[in-house]
Structure formats: structure tokens, C-alpha cells
Amino acid sequence: MRTYLIDSEKNEVVVDLTKTIIHSSDKVEFEFSSFVDSELVNKKSVIIRQLAGSYFYSENGVSWSKIAKQKLPKKILSIDRVFDVYRGYKPSGLAGGGEGALLTQMPGKIVKILVKEGDEVYKGQTLVILEAMKMENEIKCGVDGVVKSIHVKEGDALDSGILMLEVE
Amino acid sequence: MRTYLIDSEKNEVVVDLTKTIIHSSDKVEFEFSSFVDSELVNKKSVIIRQLAGSYFYSENGVSWSKIAKQKLPKKILSIDRVFDVYRGYKPSGLAGGGEGALLTQMPGKIVKILVKEGDEVYKGQTLVILEAMKMENEIKCGVDGVVKSIHVKEGDALDSGILMLEVE
């Protein structure tokens, strides 16, 4: 699963959960990979352990620090910075170059195209599912409109920046 | 749903949850009825409110006292008394007169008979579902064996102490 963190200055960090190993009912290991501008900038395995009802975090299994449990929030704060959090897909506003033009944001494979040309679509509707980095990404529509043209088909392996379809 | 509380001296309290009203995601009302020797001895409506992650208990909606959250435990303790807790049905050891003879413990209606004569059954298997006090009660088998005879049929309204079926 991937998560987009976008802060007030529109700086963007993409955090991929690239591995999950469940050791026991109260011990789980995650591998996170972080991307900035589609570049892998950091990758780390971390362990979460539940103890006496609280979560503890470790990177080596020896030293542990307490962390707060939280459900997926809309915002993540760090000191004075606020990140908006989008999980699994990019928010419509950011789903490709022009409002109506959906471009691939990273190399990937078209898993499914959910509309055909001429369909009326609304802002936020999922148009395409793109598999990238072992994750399925719902590509949402940025505007209300009609599907003008589709330039790809299911199964296509695409580079980054390819125009998939246009809405007007 | 009903719950049997049986303490070390084998004293038995039957607590029926005879009504559940969900007022909101963090406020719910329960009506409990308690039976001793199948006699209704107490009936009360209580409210549980979740506040700041804890549960609070009230009988009038004005005065509240904190209580501890707990999953259905095997035992409930009160000062020096220990109650074994059985939820939904009486424990096999108490499931009717003889080991293999299932008798109604209270007046009720047969909702479903889950076995037929000749079936092999095991201790703890649900044989009959009996509706009583607006609750469905799973009547479990007290022994491993074979269903010898069934004396009732679905829909029958029965008094207390009626022999429903026999296992040997």
C-alpha cells in the first residue's frame, strides 16, 4: 500500500509499505520505502510491538520507543509542519498534469480501465487502476466531465508521464 | 442474549439482556432481567456511555460512574466471590437432567432442531435452538454419542422441564 504525504508547501513524500510480516498477534514488521519526486530516497524495516496496550517502535528489535496508536488521520503533524495524508491513491487535484488529462505518475501496468469513451464522469471517480511498486493505485478523475479519449488498454506497461486518458 | 453466572457454591444467576437500544455510536441502553431458579428477581434498564475512551454507567442518565471495559471473561469476580460465566447457553454439564437427556430449562418454543435420530453428536455440539424470553438459546449436547430419539418438532411451544431429545 502506498501513502502520499503532502505538506503545506506542496512538498510531497510518498511512503510505500513494501512489506508486512506478522510475527505474532502483537508483533509486526513493516518495510517502508520513501520516494521524493519518484526517486527512492529511503528504505527501512521497522518493528511494532504491542505491550500492555501500547505500541512500541523498534528498528533493531533491541531498543524500543513508545508511539501513539492512531487511525489513518487526514493530517500528520511534525513540529510545525502539516502533511495532508492520502492513502492508496493520489488525490484528484494531483492526479495528473492538466485537470482532465490523466498521466502516469510512475512506471506501471494498467490493471483495469473502468470507463469507456463518452462516459460522463465526476470529480473523484476512479477511472483507471494502475499497478506500480507492487501496489494498485486508483487513478481518480480531477474534474466533472466526459471521457474524451483513452490512449491505453488494460495490460499496458507504461513509463512515467504517459497520457492515459483525457476528460473534458 | 442470556448469560449464566454460576459461583463456586454453584449458586446460579441468569442475566438476560432483554433489550438493547443504541442511542449513538458511544451511548447504548441495555435492559437486564435476572432470574434465580427461573424466577424473575430483578429487572433494570442501564445506560453505558463512552467518554474519552472509557465506559461510564448510569441508571438514570444523570449520575454516572466509571466502569472497566472487558471482553466476555470466563470468570466474573465480586469481592471474594467468583462466578463462572456462560454466555447464550448453559454449560454442557448443566444442559438438562441426565447427561444425554435434554430438557427445557424454561418455557419456550423450538426454533430449530439441528440433528436427526441416528446422528453422531459430540459434547458441546448445538442440537436444538429454543426461543425463550425473546432470546434464542443454543441447547448443547452434554456428551459424545448418538441421537437416540427426538420427542419434539420445530415450532413446538414447550413448558419447562420437557424432554426434547435423548443422546446415548
Added chain:
Amino acid sequence: MKTKRVLIANRGEIANRVARACRELGHTAIGFYTDNELNAQHLQYCDEWIHLKGSTNAETYLNMDAIIELAVQHKVDGIHPGYGFLSENGIFAEKLNKAGIVFIGPNVEAIKVMGDKATSKALAQKAGVPVVPGTSEAVPTIAEAIKVANEIGYPILLKAVAGGGGRGMRACYDEDEIKKQFEAVGRESLSAFGNGDLLVEKLILNPRHIEVQILADKKGNVFHFFERECSVQRRHQKIIEEAPSPFIGEDEELRRELCETAVRLAKAVNYDSAGTVEFIMGEDKSFYFLEMNTRIQVEHPITEEITGVDLIVCMIQSAFGEDLNIPSQEWITRSGHAIECRICAEDPITMLPSPGLVTGFETNFPQGVRFDHCLFKDLEVTPDFDPMVGKLVAKGIVRSVAIRKMRAALEGVYIEGLKTNIPLHKVIMNEETFIAGKYSTSYISEIAPQDKINTEVDFTSIYKKMAGIEAKRLGM
């Protein structure tokens, strides 16, 4: 002692605090919840929960008639107003008396006298309490203001009679500035406080804000519980307090003089509850009366920590005419040093309020830390209410130990989803001027610890948050 029914006309951490005092006394604590705070966390310590309809402060915690009506309806013996809201409102206290309900605070007269800058200053002078040189009555004209300024010497302060919390004041370093500012400040004060009258006061440079805790009963016994220093302020609002004052330090002579002066003033106004006499102290250790807060104060815990007394419990006992069981002033001793950091929902650098939803909350403290707060997972901090969500208090045998403990305590607060000033407190607890105890009220503006906050976001901190979220998602 018959147990009483006590209504708490407040919210947040102070409502918790009062309810817990009632719990100890065996009184029934009755709490309010409002339309915009149905899940008021302070109800958790209250025995009875009452709906105070409305959302704005005017509709709810400032709504005297609604509160009194509910109080009568629920057969309340007394109302504790906490701080803020109606805590220093003489009319409210009067209405309660009429309704036969005890106002858990001082007598109406004391509230009224101390509620007005001019009359309180006059009383102080009559009682031989030093006041900042300047006028005790409003100065009508610019000319008059300049005349006074020339008598007491520059710099001077133009100050709204009805002002407070640092609002409605302006410093003037010469005659021209007075001419420039006088009418402007007057207009501001009129719109802000409904009263445009101004005082002229000598401006004390590099002042310390030091206050004395008073506790009195209805029998004429007035005690002090030593001083607190509250000089670490932003926008004239305290964010860190200590007891005892590092500026007074070992000068027991000065300490006694200050505290006895406060008692003298309290006696002069027939004070009969918990209250605080605020002083401003110059670098020459001369001190002047500022104002008396006729209520319990946010920072009361540090006094409780070094004296071992429960001020809220005593305040309630005093209100109901009970004995405080305090044989004498000498019997009251202090030991150790306590520091309070106010935890506010605000940007640690701009120090501007930053409301939000608390998506996670945990603590992991060293021994002997006190955290009076109203935090819980899912708390919605709205702009409706004060951004202060908690008070972290650390005590040690000496100041350096208290600071050490506070550092560890600050590391042990995990609040997700909310900007807080904890990063600022962390810097201050390691900043040399603070550690040396040599700070004045201009500490924040001059030392600017906020500029030393490291705002860098590292991947570990992000992974910690993400991991907590993913683990929760797995239902762990």
C-alpha cells in the same frame, strides 16, 4: 461535614481538577457539557452530567442565568467557576448569593474592588502596598498624561483602566510618543473593553512577573503559600511558571517581605478564598503591586507541589465555611522546586493557536511528574476554547532536578494530529538563560528560543507515525 453538591461552571483541565477535589471531599461533582462539546472529557471525574445548551461561550459558560437556573433545578449547594469565564464576575457571585447558592470564591466586595485597576491600586496604596508610580485614576487629557510622565520619569506606559492580559497598553519613551499614542490606545480600549479610560504608569525595564498565592477562610485567617515566578510569557501570557522564584532565589528576606505584603493587601480587602497577588519586580528587586486575581489560577499546581497543600480542596472548604486545618503561617513550609509548562495547541514557532483533532495520545513519564490535562484520542480542539490543553508539572529537590525531570517529561508526551508548543518547551529547558534563571518577561522576544527549534522532518519520525497507523489498521 455534610457532603455537598458542587456544580463546576467550567470545562477542560480545571473542571477535571475541581471534580477530583470534590471526589476527595466526598462531594457530588456536577459537570456541564455543551452542544459543541458533547464528549467533554472533564465529565469523566464528575458524578453528574448536565447539558448546558448552546455552543458559544455567551450561550454557555458565560450564561449566568442559564447556569443558575440549572443549578437551582439540580439542587446545587455551591458553584466552582474555575478560572476565566465567570470566575471573577462579581455580578455572578451576587446572583448566586441571592439564589442561595455558594459561590466558591471570595466575597463579592473583594471581587469588585480587585476587578477594577483604579480602585485596587487605591486600596493597595492605602494598605501601604507599593504600586507602580503613576496615576490611580483615569488621565483625561494628553496634557495631563505628559504632566504625570514628567513627574515619574520616562519610559511610561499608557494603560487601559479596564485592560488586562497585556492587552490595551503601550510604552512611551518620550513626550511625542504620548501625543502620538494617547488617543489611539483610548479608542482601542473602548472597543476592546467598552471603556476608553487610560492610566499613566512608570514602565519597569526587564521586569519579573512574580506572584504570591493567598489562601483565606471566612474567619479572617489569611495565609500565603509563597511565590511563583511567571516571567516566561508570550504576548503577555504565561507559558512557563516556577516556584519558588529563581530571581528571588535565596533572598529569604525579600521573599518574606513580598509574601507578607501580599497578605497585608488580602487582609485589607477582607479576602476569604484562594487568590493571587501579582507583582512586577525590577532588576533592583523593588516590587510593585500589579493586580489581584480573585480566583484559582492556572499555575496553582506548582504551589501545591512545593507546599503539599491542595488549594482547590481548601478553596471549597473555605467557601462552605469549614476549617482549613492550618494552625499558623509558620506551619506552612515549602520544599523543593516545581516547574510548570503550559501545553497549548499552537504552532511552536509562531505561537499562534492551531486547532485540530487529536488522532493519538500517549504518555511515558519519569517518576513524580504531574500532568493536569484534558487530552484524549479524538479530542477536537476547536477555536471556541482556550488553546491550553494541559499543564505539565515537574518537581525536584532543587531547580536543576526539576528541569532535568521536565526535559524527560516533555520527551514522554506523544500527541498526534495537533501542533503543540512542546518543541518550544524542549528548547527552553535546555536554553542557558532559562537554566541560569536569569530571565525577564522579555525572554521570549529577546532570547527567541522558538528560533532554535529544529523543524527538520526525518524519515524515522514519519515511519514511526506510519507504523503506528498500519499496526492499528491490522487490528493489533
Added chain:
Amino acid sequence: MKTKRVLIANRGEIANRVARACRELGHTAIGFYTDNELNAQHLQYCDEWIHLKGSTNAETYLNMDAIIELAVQHKVDGIHPGYGFLSENGIFAEKLNKAGIVFIGPNVEAIKVMGDKATSKALAQKAGVPVVPGTSEAVPTIAEAIKVANEIGYPILLKAVAGGGGRGMRACYDEDEIKKQFEAVGRESLSAFGNGDLLVEKLILNPRHIEVQILADKKGNVFHFFERECSVQRRHQKIIEEAPSPFIGEDEELRRELCETAVRLAKAVNYDSAGTVEFIMGEDKSFYFLEMNTRIQVEHPITEEITGVDLIVCMIQSAFGEDLNIPSQEWITRSGHAIECRICAEDPITMLPSPGLVTGFETNFPQGVRFDHCLFKDLEVTPDFDPMVGKLVAKGIVRSVAIRKMRAALEGVYIEGLKTNIPLHKVIMNEETFIAGKYSTSYISEIAPQDKINTEVDFTSIYKKMAGIEAKRLGM
């Protein structure tokens, strides 16, 4: 001060306590978990978690070699043994010294001298510390025992040299009883402690158990932190402690004499850590040395509450040769009164251990309550470990306030799934002999507060539990 790596060779609430002290000092707290306690709650305050293999105490917390091996392997600077387990084991301390690891406790010699009843008694006498009349060496024969008894007068106590915690002793009111009991007690002691030697001692009637807290550094400074009274006991084990002692009360003369005697003894044995000198006090206020515990004690919190010192922090600092920052004995003051109730997983009436699974846990306290515990939902209290799961501490300006606070505190502990002695404590806090402070070590057996516990089960209490269960079931 360089930060250290401190291994905590203990579990439960005391492991929490030590870890929290390390947190304040900036040391790295390293905790153990064992095969039978993988979810050791005390790890929550530890920075590093190490697996100590095994389940029995012999395999784990008593296993010197395994502990030292892990300590070396993890580059530990010092080990804190807590109480019980290896805390008073001279051999362990010696092994640590050899391994170049600091034993956070006193020097080996002090442990050994005080660990033996006979030698400690002899040292006490040499230091002019009054001891209970009787033999300081083992009495070989019945005839010898009777001879001593006739000298010191009946009643006398036959006491195992190696005994402790009230085990291995028997009262004899005349010659015949000595004849009857002598060999039996000897046999018992042999099997219980591997040593059958017996002492003969004068039996003090209606004795008070009063102890003095000692804190010393490696530089020869020895301080006392006043006394604690621990006379409320069951089976010679303390369940309630208070500081100061209500029996000594206002008798400051006696208090000073007692405390200075304790310091004299500690100095005589070159004591250099936290420790406790236990005395027995007769109704005539004459006191006799019992033993010195060369470790931190369960009931240390009440001393911390009235003196404001953090004993564990000081103990760690002392062990690493650091200053305690205590200028003088006079500098140490006490204020207020503190009471501790030991919360044990036991039947409140029979007082026998009652292990179980904690199915729910909540608290709701008045202000100023301290609860050192290892409780959490899903805690499995096994017979492997001490049944004590927590220590509830309440402080007030005077004893009556502390009792009032303790009553409210006891009402605010909600433990489901486990029998505890909380109902017993509730009765005691309302029982007149205790309230009067006029109790001796025979309080439980003579006053029998356990018989006053109301064990009636009402439907409301059942509905409360059922409602909590059903609400949880609904996922609320």
C-alpha cells in the same frame, strides 16, 4: 555526567520504578522479559528489552550467571536489583564487581554483615544500638535456651538465625513451651533456610514495626529520611505503611533519637546506598534494632512523598559515585503525611494469593494520588511471582487528609477478573483503631477488619460488569 546503561534485574512495579528513574537521569534502561512473561509490562519504561530465558525464578531473576553474561554482552554499566530476588545477595554483588559492573546497592561487606542476624546484631551492639535482649549467637541446646530465657524473662521468641519475613519463629511463654518447640522450630528452619540454628530473644508485646530510611553516598555521607511505620501486617508481611509514624506522632525527641541511631548503625557498617534500618518499638516507646535491609524497599514511595527526594535516582547516582546534592541532614525536611496500601492479588478475607487474568483495568483518582503498579488489561497474574500488583499512595497535609484521600483513591481502582485486597483496605481506612493510629503488629489478627467486609453481591454490581461486557461486544 556521562549517561549509563542500566540493567534492571527485576520485574513488576519496581522494574517500572527503576526504569522511570533512569529516564529522568538520561540513562538507558534495559529490561528483561522471561518465557513466562513475554508481555512484561515493565518493559514499557525500558529503552532496551532483553530476553532472559526460562520461567522459574531459579532460571531467570535468581540466575546470577545468566544475568551477568547478558549484562556483559549488552555492555551494561550497572545493574539495579530492585527488591527481593538478588537484591541482598552478596555473592551476586561480588560477581558483578569482578565482572566490572556496578552493583546498584551497597558494598559487598555491608550486604554480608547485615545479611546475617547474628553478625548484624553483634555489630549493632558494638555501635551502641539497642537490640532485643537475647542471644546474638545460635543457642545449641534446650537447656541453654531455657537459661537465657530465665535471664531475659518470658515471653521469649525462638528465632531461626537464617529466618526472615516472620518465618521460622515461635513464641514461648514458659519453660515447657521451649522444651516442646525448640527442636521442631530447628527442623523447620533447617528445611526452610538450610540452617537450623536458633536464637532466643525477648518477645516484645504489642510491638510497632518502625523503620528508618537511610541514604548514603560513596564518600561517607550518611543521611536519614525519617521513619515509616509498617505495623499493619498479615502473616508478618506489611500491607499498609505510613510516614511519619502515628505512634511516634509529635514526639520529635524520640523521632530524632530513632533516626540518629539508624544513621549510627549505617555508618558503623560503612553503608553507601539506600537502605532501611528496621526497629521494633514497645508500648513504652523503647525501641530495638531488628535488621537492616540493604536494598530499596517496597514502601519507599511514602518517604519520597513526604521528603520530596527521589530515592531511586539518588541510589543510582550514589552507585556511580556521583554527588547526591544533599548539603546536610538539616537540609532534609518532611511535610505532610503519606500512606501506602499494597494492592495484592489475594482473597480479601482469607488473604491467600489468588492468581488470575486481569480482564479489565481502569482508575479514576482524586488529585495527588500515586499508583506504582504493573497492572494492565490482559495481565496474567501467575503463582510464579509475588502477588503484589501495585502500591497505592495518598498524601495529605495531615494524616486525616491522607486517609480521606486514600478512601477516595481505593474507590477509584477498577480491576476486573482478579481478587484483590482492595475491599480489605477500604474497611481499614474506615476502622477506628487505624484512624486513631493506635495499632500494633497484631492489628489484623486482633481487630480482624477482614470480617467487616461486605461480600454481598447486588444486581447493580452484576449489571455494571455485564453492561461493560455487552458494550464492548457492540464494539463501542
